[in-house]
Amino acid sequence: MDELVMRDAVSELGVDDDRLREECGVFGIFGHPDAAAITALGLHALQHRGQEATGIVSFDGSRFHSEKRLGLVGDAFSKREVMDRLPGHSAIGHVRYSTTGETILRNVQPLFAELDAGGFAIGHNGNLTNGLTLRRHLVREGAMMQSTTDTEVILHLVARSRRNRFVDRFVESLRQLEGAYSLVTLTNKKLIGARDPLGIRPLVLGELNGCPILASETCALDIIGARFVRDVKNGEVVVISEKGVENIESLEPFPPMAPRPCVFEYIYFARPDSIIGGRHVYDVRKTMGAELAREAAVPADVVVPVPDSGVPAAIGYAQASGIPYELGIIRNHYVGRTFIEPTQHIRALGVRLKHSANRAVVAGKRVVLVDDSIVRGTTSVKIVQMIRDVGAKEVHFRIASPPITHPDYYGIDTPEQDKLLAATYDLEGMRRFIGADSLAFLSVDGIYRAMGYERRDPIRPQFTDHCFTGDYPTALTDRAAHEPPPRQLSLLAEAS
Numbered sequence: 001m002d003e004l005v006m007r008d009a010v011s012e013l014g015v016d017d018d019r020l021r022e023e024c025g026v027f028g029i030f031g032h033p034d035a036a037a038i039t040a041l042g043l044h045a046l047q048h049r050g051q052e053a054t055g056i057v058s059f060d061g062s063r064f065h066s067e068k069r070l071g072l073v074g075d076a077f078s079k080r081e082v083m084d085r086l087p088g089h090s091a092i093g094h095v096r097y098s099t100t101g102e103t104i105l106r107n108v109q110p111l112f113a114e115l116d117a118g119g120f121a122i123g124h125n126g127n128l129t130n131g132l133t134l135r136r137h138l139v140r141e142g143a144m145m146q147s148t149t150d151t152e153v154i155l156h157l158v159a160r161s162r163r164n165r166f167v168d169r170f171v172e173s174l175r176q177l178e179g180a181y182s183l184v185t186l187t188n189k190k191l192i193g194a195r196d197p198l199g200i201r202p203l204v205l206g207e208l209n210g211c212p213i214l215a216s217e218t219c220a221l222d223i224i225g226a227r228f229v230r231d232v233k234n235g236e237v238v239v240i241s242e243k244g245v246e247n248i249e250s251l252e253p254f255p256p257m258a259p260r261p262c263v264f265e266y267i268y269f270a271r272p273d274s275i276i277g278g279r280h281v282y283d284v285r286k287t288m289g290a291e292l293a294r295e296a297a298v299p300a301d302v303v304v305p306v307p308d309s310g311v312p313a314a315i316g317y318a319q320a321s322g323i324p325y326e327l328g329i330i331r332n333h334y335v336g337r338t339f340i341e342p343t344q345h346i347r348a349l350g351v352r353l354k355h356s357a358n359r360a361v362v363a364g365k366r367v368v369l370v371d372d373s374i375v376r377g378t379t380s381v382k383i384v385q386m387i388r389d390v391g392a393k394e395v396h397f398r399i400a401s402p403p404i405t406h407p408d409y410y411g412i413d414t415p416e417q418d419k420l421l422a423a424t425y426d427l428e429g430m431r432r433f434i435g436a437d438s439l440a441f442l443s444v445d446g447i448y449r450a451m452g453y454e455r456r457d458p459i460r461p462q463f464t465d466h467c468f469t470g471d472y473p474t475a476l477t478d479r480a481a482h483e484p485p486p487r488q489l490s491l492l493a494e495a496s
Contacts, residue, residue, distance in 0.1 A: 023201070023269065023411035024109075025049035025216040026123040028092035028184040030191040030240045032211040036086035039093040040077040042213075042220040047073055048271055049125070049216060050097035053108040057121040059186060060088035064119040068108040092186045092214075094123035097413065107149045110186070115159050117166050118188040124151040125216055126180035126201040127411040130477035134176065154183070167192065167239055171253045174237070178474050180262070180410035180464075182232075184214045191240040198260040198473055199234025200410050200464050202276050205248070212245040214238070217274040231277060234259040260473050263447060263463040264412060267401045268372050272312055279451070282312050287450040288400040288442060289316025289370060296440030297321060298368060298396045302361060304328030306371040306383055313400035314370035323368065328361040328387070355383065363391035369436075373401045375414065377421035380434040388435070397436040402444050402468040403427075409476055414467065444468055 025046030029035050036058045043054055054076050055068035065086050069076035073095060077083060094109040110123040128134070131150030134157070139145060143156045157173035158166075166187055180200035185192045193214040195203050206213035208226040215221060218228050229245060232238055235257060239249035262269075265276050272282040289312065303325045305314030318325035332354055367387055374380055380397065387395050403422030407414045417423045421430055431439035444465065445455045453462055456469075466472045 023049055023127075024097060024123075024125040025095045025220075026092070026125050026182060026184045026203070026214070027094075027216070027220055028090075028123075028186060028191050028193070028214040029208070030090045030212050031242065031244070032208065033089055035089050035091035036077075036083055038208070038224055039091040040073060040083070041224050042215055043073045043077075043093045043095050045220040045223040045271070046095050046216055049269065050095040053096040053105075054094065055096075055108045055110055055123075056086055056091055056093040057110045057112055057186060058086040058088035058091040059119070059188060064112060064121060064186075064188075066110070066112055066121070068105060070105060070108065090186060090191060092121055092123050092184045092191070107147045109149070109151060110184075111147065111149075111151055111155055113155045113159065115166075117169075120155065120158060120166070121186045122151060122154060123184045124154070125182045125203075125411065126196065127409060128153065128177055128181065129179035129409050129474055129479070130177065131179070132478040153177075166190070167237070167249075167251070170194070171237060171251060175253065178477055180474075182216060189241060192237065193232055193240075194237045195232050195234050197235040197254040197257050198464065200260065200262050200473070202261065202265055202270070203232040205229045205232055205238060205245075207245040210244055212240045212248065214240075217270055217276065219271045219274045222273065228275070234261075258460060258462075260461065260464050262410065262412075263451070263465045264408075264467065266451065267447075268309060269412075284450055285312035285372075285400070286316035286319075288447065289313030289318075290320035291316075291446040291450050292370070292398055292400050292440070292442045293317040293320035295443060295446055296398055298398075298438055298440075299366065300368045300394070300396060301365040302326045302328060303368045303370060304362065304387070306369060307331040307355065309373075310369075310371040310400070313372060317368065317370050317398065317400075321368075326358075326361045328358050328367060328369075329383070330356045330358055332356065355386065357386045357390040359390040362387055364393055366394040366396070367392045368396045368398055370398050370400060372399070373404060374399055374421055374430070374434075374441075375404060376419060377430065377434055380436075384435045394437045395435075396438045397431075397434060397440075399439075399441045401442055401447060403430075403441050404467045406467050406470045408467055409472070409479065410464065410474075412467075 027039050027042035029038050036056055039056050053070045054073045057066045092110050110121040112121045128150040131153050134153045138156045158169045161169035161172045163169045181196045182201040182203040183194045204215055206221040206226040207229050213226055221228055235254040237251040266284045270276050270281045274281050300323050303314050303318040303323045305311040384395050404420055405423045407417055448456045464473050
């Protein structure tokens with residue numbers, strides 16, 4: 001398709017369609033008198049991982065209590081009367097962006113069910129690549145599903161297990177899952193966390209005044225003044241009870257595997273002040289920008305980040321290149337979704353509601369624009385044109401990650417492959433499409449250098465990086481029924 005024709009076609013999309021969508025965030029605390037309030041604060045810190053819906057389930061020693069809402073944490077859990085409906089010393093919570101299932105209240109997590117052994121609540125970050133296959137099997141066997149989310153499959157697997165202990169039921173269920181998951185579950189006696197065998201999604205263990213905590217990121221510990229204890233290991237199940245943080249039961253029910261966390265946590269998803277896998281996310285993003293400056297230098301007068309995602313990488317690029325860093329684009333933090341009728345004219349102005357070019361900084365200058373990624377390219381087109389409109393002499397686009405050529409099936413809501421700009425055009429075609437004077441991406445090995453490795457290991461990659469490489473680390477059972485699967489590495493091969 002001709003660049004101008006495609007550009008006109010994608011202009012029908014809203015600005016928000018051109019970003020990678022956050023996955024979800026989970027939080028849990030055991031044994032604290034203000035468990036629900038602490039959980040709400042933790043979810044505030046994890047709001048960047050999902051803004052569509054949120055929920056909390058608490059346990060007061062005899063009964064479970066649940067509150068779920070569409071919208072933001074602050075809107076859902078800011079009123080005293082709502083929090084008063086969540087009594088108890090233990091609670092789990094969830095912020096959601098839907099990657100499977102519609103955005104309706106019955107899909108909002110944590111999900112809850114009454115089992116023969118008592119109540120069971122669960123929150124899930126990630127995506128099961130065999131969730132639909134398992135769901136169809138369960139429905140054929142007589143299961144009645146109340147939601148359209150893959151997380152409900154886990155509830156049914158636990159309910160059907162014939163093991164005596166709940167923990168054993170839970171582990172038996174995990175062994176039937178494929179894909180990515182970080183889970184927090186709450187029973188009437190325990191708080192349980194689990195990560196998938198490759199540790200694709202993050203989960204950390206913390207402690208507040210002796211009360212154990214599970215959370216997607218360390219920033220959720222920081223907001224409540226909790227102490228970081230350690231990362232939950234890939235393939236690990238941690239069982240928290242009244243014995244406290246010093247006596248947590250750790251189970252490792254899977255064959256040992258090298259961890260392979262999602263590299264996009266470092267590029268985009270995690271909050272910059274979080275520590276993931278022992279690495280400070282902010283420092284990693286700055287290093288990615290510095291690597292980008294070494295790989296793709298260009299004569300320029302100013303380095304400008306695309307806010308807010310490109311800020312740390314732009315700082316790193318500026319420091320490594322010696323080119324001044326300036327806020328050439330100002331973000332309006334008070335605009336969420338377009339708040340007036342989304343006509344074509346308003347869609348065309350949508351990016352200006354969120355971003356304004358700083359004429360004093362960019363007029364007459366050779367500008368290096370730095371962002372973390374390009375998905376469809378629609379926002380990049382508008383940003384480049386906006387910088388040109390205020391008089392930039394040249395506009396050079398630099399991306400602090402490799403081209404995204406493959407969709408994700410592990411909890412990131414990406415377009416299908418034919419909607420990804422880098423899967424549609426070569427580098428020169430992409431440059432013409434977005435209208436920049438030059439365009440360059442950080443290489444795959446550049447990402448790995450920023451993470452502390454000399455290069456990517458092609459046999460045993462250190463991270464889950466399929467969006468750049470097409471190297472999917474698990475089976476894609478649900479996709480295999482509809483189309484030839486991409487290159488896969490089986491879990492067995494990873495363990496061998």
